[in-house]
Amino acid sequence: MKTNYFDLINQTFYFPQEEFTLNKDNLQFHGIDLMKLVEEYGTPLKFTYLPKISQNINRAKMWFRNSMEKHGYEAKYYYCYCTKSSHFEFILNEALKNNIHIETSSAFDINIVEKLMENGKINKNTFVVCNGFKRGKYVENIARIINNGHKNTIPVIDNFEELDLLQEQIEGKFKIGIRIAAEEEPKFEFYTSRLGIGYKDIVPFYRKQIQENKKVELKMLHFFINTGIRDTAYYWNELLKCMKVYIALKKECPSLDSLNIGGGFPIKSSLAFDYDYEYMIDEILNQIKIACDDAEIDVPHIFTEFGSYTVGESGGAVYQVLYQKKQNDRENWNMIDSSFITTLPDTWAINKRFVMLAVNRWNDTYERVLLGGLTCDSDDYYNSEQHMNAVYLPKYNKEKPLYIGFFNTGAYQETIGGFGGLHHCILPQPKHILIDKDKNGIIATEIFSEEQQAEDVLNILGYNKNKE
Structure with missing residues (x-):
């Protein structure tokens, strides 16, 4: 027995x-x-x-690389680490050994980025994608690193006022992204994410505040689902809705060339954990390519912001x-x-x-x-x-x-x-x-x-x- x-x-x-x-x-x-x-x-x-940090980063980069080769996806992949998952220096030092990029969410994140610059951990080619609700010190810090020459800093616009706040403090032309306020699953207590701008408002916002604005270059559309990247009808439906916005925006905005699909890869929570990362990556890229080919536009560069997956x-x-x-x-x-x-x-x-x-x-x-x-x-x-x-x-x-x-x-x-x-x-x-x-x-x-x-x-x- x-x-x-x-x-x-x-x-x-x-x-x-x-x-x-x-x-x-x-x-x-x-x-x-x-x-x-x-x-x-x-x-x-x-x-x-x-070592587990580097292992997970390199696995994801390999899966994206293999899928892009398989589908003839002619664009680049950028792995960003979502710093809010763990801000410790030993985490960033390990993660940045692997030629990755940074996603921030608040003002003090930028101070960490500046320390990493001072220590040679990141350079002018490192993208710094700035998410979150931006006011006060966060706007000031973003403006400072852009004004100090880090042109690959991309503040992702979360609401209609942020662009004006950034323009007041940033000298010269700068890059931006726009975050989509995705609709949440029916079981949620709210219908739409508090972060970002609604699907139907993004193109009008572009026309009103960006299209004729010589100071701003729209480079990225940001899409993230609160429940993460999962093989559900809900996720695939929201991704297709995102692609409709991307295509409509791309046809009016030639500088738009990147799609940020956020984070949300799950990590092992029990010994019975079963998740097919390769399949999900392959199908995401496949759906994006099909939509772009049908619309006769170039496929976007892909950014991800994996936090828990990186360090969990x-x-x-x-x-x-x-x-x-x-x-x-x-x-x-x-x-x-x-x-x-x-x-x-x-x-x-x-x-x-x-x-x-x-x-x-x-x-x-x-x-x-x-x-x-x-x-x-x-x-x-x-x-x-x-x-x-x-x-x-x-x-x-x-x-x-x-x-x-x-x-x-x-x-x-x-x-x-x-x-x-x-x-x-x-x-x-x-x-x-x-x-x-x-x-x-x-x-x-x-x-x-x-x-x-x-x-x-x-x-x-x-x-x-x-x-x-």
């Missing part, structure tokens, strides 16, 4: 998988023995596996199960040495799923559990709502410590959780390490940030202001 944790995983999913293997009864992630990390650094522990699968967190609370006849609460609300806020805020596996004791018998965090908040838990099904782990044994890992957590969790700041119940921020491999496959680790200390929190709260 097969009753151990390994058998459960092996019978439920295809295992091992590309990134997950076993060393005896300990889990390995991309060949890294996680128990060795625990022994060296302790828990709770956050980590970033840098590089991140992980490891916790220790401190204790098991039996609250009734059926519920066993495994209490971790951190908090889901503070370290994986999307599990709490939007019931987001991450890959969750035991790190050790794979040869032990298992049990059904609920996972609880250390805060006093009743919502600080992880259960079947987030996990897609019941949570099973090796049976709790106070004599045999159990460690669990959450994987593909690299996008958004640090910024939403407030890295370096205050956290719910002032629980400390975990230690964060970076993991890299050299060309010979030798693993190297370094500490990016230590676990937060009481003095760090007291300083933020003002208790040490008058300290001598």
